[in-house]
Amino acid sequence: MQVDVFRKRRNNALIFFGVLALLTAGAIVVTQYDVEKGFTSLGKAFVWGAANLYPDVKSLAKLPDILAKLRDTVLISVAATSAAAVFSLALALAGSRATRIHRSFTLVARGIASFFRNMPLVAWAMVLMLAFSQSSLTGFLALFMGSFGFLTRAFMETIDEVGDSSVEALKATGAAYLHTIFQAVLPSSLPQIVSWLLFMIETNIRDATLVGFLTGTGIGFSFDVYYKAFNYHAASLVVVVTVLTVLIMETVSNTVRRMIL
Amino acid sequence: MTLLELKNVTKHYSPAVAPALADISFSVNEGEFISVIGPSGSGKTTLLRTINRMVELSGGEITFAGVSISRLRKSELRKLRSKIGMIFQHYNLVDRMSVIENVLHGRLGHKSTLAGILGSYTLAEKEQALRIIQMLGLDEYINKRCDQLSGGQKQRVGIARALVQNPKLILCDEPIASLDPSSAKIIMDYLKNISRDLGITLLVSLHQVDIALKYSDRVIGVNRGTIVFDGKPDELTRERVSEIYGFDAGDLMINLGESEGYAS
Numbered sequence A: 001m002q003v004d005v006f007r008k009r010r011n012n013a014l015i016f017f018g019v020l021a022l023l024t025a026g027a028i029v030v031t032q033y034d035v036e037k038g039f040t041s042l043g044k045a046f047v048w049g050a051a052n053l054y055p056d057v058k059s060l061a062k063l064p065d066i067l068a069k070l071r072d073t074v075l076i077s078v079a080a081t082s083a084a085a086v087f088s089l090a091l092a093l094a095g096s097r098a099t100r101i102h103r104s105f106t107l108v109a110r111g112i113a114s115f116f117r118n119m120p121l122v123a124w125a126m127v128l129m130l131a132f133s134q135s136s137l138t139g140f141l142a143l144f145m146g147s148f149g150f151l152t153r154a155f156m157e158t159i160d161e162v163g164d165s166s167v168e169a170l171k172a173t174g175a176a177y178l179h180t181i182f183q184a185v186l187p188s189s190l191p192q193i194v195s196w197l198l199f200m201i202e203t204n205i206r207d208a209t210l211v212g213f214l215t216g217t218g219i220g221f222s223f224d225v226y227y228k229a230f231n232y233h234a235a236s237l238v239v240v241v242t243v244l245t246v247l248i249m250e251t252v253s254n255t256v257r258r259m260i261l
Numbered sequence B: 001m002t003l004l005e006l007k008n009v010t011k012h013y014s015p016a017v018a019p020a021l022a023d024i025s026f027s028v029n030e031g032e033f034i035s036v037i038g039p040s041g042s043g044k045t046t047l048l049r050t051i052n053r054m055v056e057l058s059g060g061e062i063t064f065a066g067v068s069i070s071r072l073r074k075s076e077l078r079k080l081r082s083k084i085g086m087i088f089q090h091y092n093l094v095d096r097m098s099v100i101e102n103v104l105h106g107r108l109g110h111k112s113t114l115a116g117i118l119g120s121y122t123l124a125e126k127e128q129a130l131r132i133i134q135m136l137g138l139d140e141y142i143n144k145r146c147d148q149l150s151g152g153q154k155q156r157v158g159i160a161r162a163l164v165q166n167p168k169l170i171l172c173d174e175p176i177a178s179l180d181p182s183s184a185k186i187i188m189d190y191l192k193n194i195s196r197d198l199g200i201t202l203l204v205s206l207h208q209v210d211i212a213l214k215y216s217d218r219v220i221g222v223n224r225g226t227i228v229f230d231g232k233p234d235e236l237t238r239e240r241v242s243e244i245y246g247f248d249a250g251d252l253m254i255n256l257g258e259s260e261g262y263a264s
């Protein structure tokens, strides 16, 4: 019996890796990918990057410009995340087990969240560009849509995890629906909700860079401009500044998290 | 005087299975301390919850303080619930909030929407909460978060939250099932005092027959959703206990004669 379990586990592992190897080989054949060239050009890319992609003294002159753009990006990310959080929280409350008004709301809320979350950010940006052309609004809305989907799902799970025991107790005392939300559900789930919010802001600052390429706004646009003008030093300065910002954001949110938990 | 009356109450959770409550009728006088005993799944929780409509009945009629509860509108239902306290096996507190905040939650049934959302209570309400907290010996924990309390302390907060409602009736669903024997005794003693000194009617579901006998004025035994015993503790013989639980009382390892030890 014991031996069987181990043999079964080993066989499962063998099958898993076999299938993985087969898929890899198949993909290489289908896409006619040259493995050897792939690895050698990776090396070349690193060598080129080391030679060109670093900020030099001259590029530092661009710093005030870059910082101004960075500020736009950060503000748009924060604004998009906070706005999305408000709508997400409302939808999550309507869909969570303990707080839903009707059981059918759960499926609807999950469906909406899935749709918004699974649509790639770039696709949102492209679609929105048709309506709002290249503008900050497009960037804001693209981040808003993605965050809305993700946060709804995260908030729903948070509220479900808190459970319905205290909601039930408050209901039994004659408390109104909104009382149970504000006196039981939100106080219990707030630390987790804030934690997700901070995580989303970090993610959005990173993603805003990508969206900025497309929508022609913020730090992404700066990178695009310098890169296309062959000003690799300035472009790399943009990358360094962005990475630093994300790191600072992470530190700040970790501190906040520790304070509220 | 009759406070609560159940007439032919039935509850079907689903048409496919046997009803959780089948044709239950009994009435409760003001000030009575009643224990509800019965095997697991017999319908004790369901019975208690139909009384404040946390579970909707499928048939029959419940009258509380002269009001038929089955066709109340939303605001009337809130009013009904505000007069009935409820105590839970797992306390059901908001763990991240303080003792005083949790106790004041018992006032929400009397609050306007906005006042309740903001958690703004009157001075009189706060003073009342404070008195009850002192009565239950919780003064030193008043500003402590509830997740820092022991089980017995949490249940006392649960009792305080029910008392601050000024209820006529308190429903207790296995209030001591998660507690060690000494905390359980403290809780049962508080419940007894509440019944005796404040004249509040208590309906308590219990797993321990000896405790039910010791504390209550009256015992109701349920089995498969029907009442199989309703009478004074001294009428509850070994044979009747076997009937309630569906097998020999000896197997339950309850010695009906030795329940005195619990008293002192």
Ligand SMILES: Nc1ncnc2c1ncn2[C@@H]1O[C@H](COP(=O)(O)OP(=O)(O)OP(=O)(O)O)[C@@H](O)[C@H]1O
Binding pocket: B013, B014, B020, B038, B039, B040, B041, B042, B043, B044, B045, B046, B047
């Ligand atoms: N929400 C529910 N949905 C469907 N069936 C339920 C639900 N709650 C209870 N039941 C069923 O109703 C019957 C009575 O359950 P109830 O919880 O009232 O019993 P109980 O006497 O409180 O049991 P225990 O001593 O284990 O707490 C059981 O058969 C149970 O499976």
Ligand SMILES: [Mg+2]
Binding pocket: B044, B045, B046, B173
């Ligand atoms: Mg039960």
